[in-house]
Amino acid sequence: MPDDRFPVEVVGCVPVVAAPAEIDITNAEALRSALLDAAANGHGTLVVNMTRTQFCDSSGLHALIAAHKRAEAEDREVLLVIPGTAALRVFALTGMDRVIPTFTSLDQALAHTGRRDGQPALGWEPVTDPGQATATGAAASALCGGPDR
DSSP states (O other): OOOTTSOEEEETTEEEEEOOSEESTTTHHHHHHHHHHHHTTSOSEEEEEOTTOOEEOHHHHHHHHHHHHHHHHTTOEEEEEOOSHHHHHHHHHHTGGGTSOEESSHHHHHHHTOSTTSOOOSSSOOOSOOOOOEEOHHHHHHHTTOTTO
């Protein structure tokens, strides 16, 4: 069952998980579970939208790294959207911004996915206009070919 604290929107067949304003020990494990659930639906890319995130402690970093490692093991990818300097600073100081692809806008992250069939794209060069339609729930699953692509 999806966690309502971490809404998932499917944009152009790519699941986008909205991270909370603060990611810390009180919610990091639930976020990790939500990310793994969203990634398990057969999509090649998972985007974590951290637009609202102002604070992320080490437990939050651990949750994001766990999702990234799982995705890599399954030949998938996790992309982060971090427009704010407060959260981005933590990733820069720890070097995680060089491990997990990080973008300053959702459009850039979605454009990075390249092909619109949910398969990961090669390269890190974001494009500015992904031209994506938005769908949720059963409509997204039908539009994207279901959980098995």
